[in-house]
Amino acid sequence: MRTSTRKRYRNIIESDLEIMPLMNLFVAMIPMLLISAVFLNVTVINMKAPPDSADANESNNKRENLALAITIKDNYFVVEGRKIQKSVIARSDADAEVQLAAALANVVATHPDNQDVMIISQPDTQYGDIVAVMDVSRESGLPSVSLLGVE
Amino acid sequence: MVGKRNRRIKIRSVHTPLRLTSMMDILTVLLLFLLKSFVVEGEVMTPIPGVDLPESTSDTTPRAAVVIAIFDDSVMMDGDVVASVSAAVASPDLLIESLAARLDEARVKAEEIARYRGGEEVFEGKVSIQGDRDINFAILQRVMFTCTVSGYEDISLAVIGTS
Numbered sequence: 651m652r653t654s655t656r657k658r659y660r661n662i663i664e665s666d667l668e669i670m671p672l673m674n675l676f677v678a679m680i681p682m683l684l685i686s687a688v689f690l691n692v693t694v695i696n697m698k699a700p701p702d703s704a705d706a707n708e709s710n711n712k713r714e715n716l717a718l719a720i721t722i723k724d725n726y727f728v729v730e731g732r733k734i735q736k737s738v739i740a741r742s743d744a745d746a747e748v749q750l751a752a753a754l755a756n757v758v759a760t761h762p763d764n765q766d767v768m769i770i771s772q773p774d775t776q777y778g779d780i781v782a783v784m785d786v787s788r789e790s791g792l793p794s795v796s797l798l799g800v801e
Numbered sequence: 802m803v804g805k806r807n808r809r810i811k812i813r814s815v816h817t818p819l820r821l822t823s824m825m826d827i828l829t830v831l832l833l834f835l836l837k838s839f840v841v842e843g844e845v846m847t848p849i850p851g852v853d854l855p856e857s858t859s860d861t862t863p864r865a866a867v868v869i870a871i872f873d874d875s876v877m878m879d880g881d882v883v884a885s886v887s888a889a890v891a892s893p894d895l896l897i898e899s900l901a902a903r904l905d906e907a908r909v910k911a912e913e914i915a916r917y918r919g920g921e922e923v924f925e926g927k928v929s930i931q932g933d934r935d936i937n938f939a940i941l942q943r944v945m946f947t948c949t950v951s952g953y954e955d956i957s958l959a960v961i962g963t964s
């Protein structure tokens with residue numbers, strides 16, 4: 651009896667699991683997926699272009715109410731508009747953005763139906779700074795932003 | 802004693818098959834994770850290498866659009882350099898001629914394709930601007946003006962979303 655079971659076990663062919671084809675699949679798929687994987691979350695800010703003379707009249711009619719503008723100068727931000735007290739915020743302050751947000755929130759509180767703001771930049775204003783100001787205005791309740799330049 | 806020291810110990814080569822089980826575990830998990838993120842989001846807009854996008858709290862997902870990249874001294878459209886930043890900024894004219902020509906070409910092609918598709922698709926002038934955070938407003942203003950004049954009025958600025 652014992653010898654017969656031993657014989658049966660010896661007849662069983664041992665074979666390793668064939669992993670190589672599966673490895674081929676991984677070697678092909680993983681680099682492709684890694685390359686197309688989203689590690690940086692690219693988002694967008696939708697814009698209105700700086701108006702040229704033809705469009706300026708039309709959009710000015712709508713903005714005639716408040717004409718809220720944030721001017722970015724080298725050393726300070728200026729928030730001004732019709733019926734709005736002009737405020738000047740020094741950019742060198744550590745909490746300049748907080749002050750700017752507070753000024754804008756004030757404007758939104760007193761004029762809740764206005765959603766437009768114009769950001770007036772100098773030719774050498776950095777793009778990163780403009781995006782930061784756009785962020786502050788969006789978060790203060792002014793989602794509709796236009797970019798203008800000083801001629 | 803002497804005999805024992807003289808006896809050479811033969812080392813028999815032992816054949817051990819390569820154990821791939823743990824590597825398979827890693828690869829399986831990695832593959833499943835990447836498949837999951839690929840299926841959910843896909844890749845609509847690839848950041849162009851060389852452009853250091855500014856960060857923003859915006860969370861609007863990008864849509865497929867013509868891509869204009871502005872970094873260092875070049876303005877690139879869909880992978881080709883079309884203008885130089887310094888030349889464009891030096892000119893008092895807001896229009897960048899070479900970029901306008903390329904945009905006009907692209908617009909004509911897109912309108913023809915829309916016409917072939919029998920009016921189901923309308924030409925949407927969508928353009929996405931990927932600008933390095935250090936560029937000046939002067940070149941951005943000129944690029945945006947050129948896009949509007951060439952019929953691409955739906956402009957979005959690409960940024961890195963931070964929560």
